[in-house]
Amino acid sequence: MVSVRSVYTQPSSLTYSDLPWIIEHREDRCTLCGQCTAVCPKQAIYLTYRRQRVPKLDILKKKRGNDYRHFVGIRQNTEVDKMCIGCGMCSSVCPNEAIGPVPNQNEHRSRFHMDQKGDSWKRGGRRNAPGKTILDRISFGRISMLTDPALDAGRHEFSTNTILGRVLPPEEFLRRKASGEWIPPTREIFPFVIGSMSFGALSPNMWLGLLQGVAYCNEVLGIPVVMATGEGGCPPWVLKSPFLKYIILQIASGYFGWDEIIRAIPDMQCDPAAIEIKYGQGAKPGDGGLLMWFKVSKLIARLRGVPEGVDLPSPPVHQTLYSIEESVMKMIQTMSMAFNFRVPVYPKISGSTSAKSVLNNLVRNPYAGALLIDGIDGGTGAAYNVSMDATGHPIASNLRECYQELVAQGRQNEIPLFAAGGVGKNGNVTQNGMALIMLGASGVHIGKYIMQACAGCLGNEMGRCNVCNVGICPKGITSQNEKLFRRLDPDDVAQRVADTFSSIKTEMKKIMAPLGRSQSLPIGMSDALGIDDADAAKRLGIKYAC
């Protein structure tokens, strides 16, 4: 008999039923092949020896006794850092349907213990806010039944592209054209952009898959998709390849990877699609990028010019720049000059109450090519839980305010506004994106949606998976561990990228046709929007429809 007092507990001892996900293991089906424990990136389950007492009663010998049997079993880990994340890889490899995670209906005691060693909880970016977003609730209602013959989404030609880059007022364009002056560069791109996810955040296979897919969209399907790199540079072979024109290079406060980029300029075959200067991120304003040491592999270390296996936090601000005015002057002009004024340069900021002031600053700077505003629902890198859940501004109203500010000045789309942050969060990517476009965006950036749709990312807003930051992505999407990233086939990712953008394009037509729009993207066509919430309708300046 073991005395109760000798049961060892410590303040953060938990049982598996305290964790968000509980492994259900059916010993009757299990053949102990060990596949589940091998595949689990969290080591949330382990194979272990158990001893079982087998009572023994020999009647003839009139003797009682014990025997012990040893057997192998599967158990769930109860340490917080090894807790199950519900990814379900175990069940996907189990040949006998003997194992799988189930969500814990009880409260999660583990929440109270996630700050071990004095470190607050960080995760891969998903805000703990399930349910419909404001964007999901917007519907497109301006369907003319009066004089407008509905267009046929299948047969009509639709122009679904947008412009990235500074657009001059017509008078100024004509004046400069006549006098041969510099005209800011613009790009005609697909309005759904693969947003910044760095080479470092993503595994090499994921990156390769995305790039292949993007190239296919452009060169075969004729959908001019571009993708942004995020901080951390770009593989040198890409910099010197003709694919660079599909890539938006990001420069962020850590300037990681920019040595390589600058050195590659003389060898570039073409210009990049644009340069994005990151000032802030929607999911974690006040934090710079953070690539945790788990993911700083040899390759990443070389690309970024840092030692292997160290944390790579970027400062939250550009250390050399004091104010946004200065940033604009120094960074935008410098980057424009580096690419000989042939490449649009634009900043990315967190959605915030100061977005409008930033915008007004940019409007007055002739070199600023666009503004990307990232709302609170965005972000895929490592972020503090508290930042993701509680700091920032939702994108819809923030974008709308900025657009209306431009409208008041008669300068809408001169600075194209791009919006990001939760687009497609619940799978309604085209609907979300088009809602933002009609609220005034020239285009949207999508990150998580692409990981989910094109690479099968398992993460959700209810705490499923989200271990992108620690390099153990069960799907191999955000891991630098080759045992893990070999799970992902780049060709398959590329295929899914092509599928995804083709269907986004089809859905765009299905939205545009009944509105009678086909020649241009319905940017700012707010008369087409309705929402079932009177307050939201008022705030966004759209119709209340219920």
Place this chain on the structure above:
Amino acid sequence: MCRLALKTADIPFSPYEVLTGMEAMQEGYDGSGLGLLLRGVSFEDYKYKKEEQIILSGIAHTEQAFNRLQRLMEERGFEQDYDHRFKVNADLVEAKDRYQYIVRVYNKPDGLTTEELEERLMQTRLFLRKNGEEHGNDLTIFSFWSDVVTIKEVGWPLQVGDALGLNDDRIKARVVMAQGRQNTNYGINLYACHPFFIQGIATMTNGENSAFVPIKEWLEGKKIPGYMGYQSDSEVFAHILHYVTKKLGLPLAAYKHVITPLKTEELNAHPQGDFLKGLRTACRRLIIDGPNAIIGTLPDETCMLAMDAKKLRPATVGGRPGAWAIASEMCGVEALVPDRDPSLDFQPMREHTVIIPPERKELQIWSQFDQFTLSQAA
């Protein structure tokens, strides 16, 4: 769907002729209203001099409004020379608050440059319009320009014509634009009735402008006087035409490139693709999305017809040297210029702008794929 008709001829004709052309197309509209714009005007009992005189068109709904108008015009230094009185048959007029239809000729004020005068005329029109709105809409002002008469009224077009006695030949014109139907997408409002007018430029449209709100917001943001109102989604077509020709100083042929630019692949093969791509980007907020047939006239009596990029609205042009007609339907053209060769009637496609120059000798059919005649574009 509304029906449009325009006739332009060397010899002035009665606007009633165009109303009969409208009647030929009667199945296409509900007769809820009529808008008429006359250019190259001549009065039976008055010798109008285009170079020296300007015409104010509108409606005074009450006697007070009428007297106020009189006073305001005097105060603003406009000297009246002629007041055209329609022989009104009030029984045929649906609305009961029409005190006086106004077509009055004023002498041009002296000592102004053309630009100053044009500005002054528009400001006066806007001032009067605003004044009417401030007094419970008792005064409606359609146009104030040299050589332009505008008449708008609720009701079946032919009946409106009878009500105003337009068949008595007391007023004639070389160009007449007519549209049958009030604006029905938004509220019924006399200002919402086509043709729309700004500084000598007038357009009327068949269809619906899906891109109305973004275009309107952009035009309003330009803060150009006169870019206001927008009781109708078609009003922006007149303002875009004004913006392209007057503010940007581009030739008429550029209008189509602004409202319905070619696709990138098409522009890549265009002799001035580079310029046109830049123009498309700069003016992309003015892209209309149709479906529309746009008929317009310019101060020099040039007439034009252009389609949206989908060509979802009917329009035909036909005629002979000296007389041309543009109408929504062939029967409309037939009624307006019966002595033409109908086999030469032309229905423009998505890339065409049909231009009838003031000499009215022949049609110009201008395609967007053609070389653009602009020095700076070369």
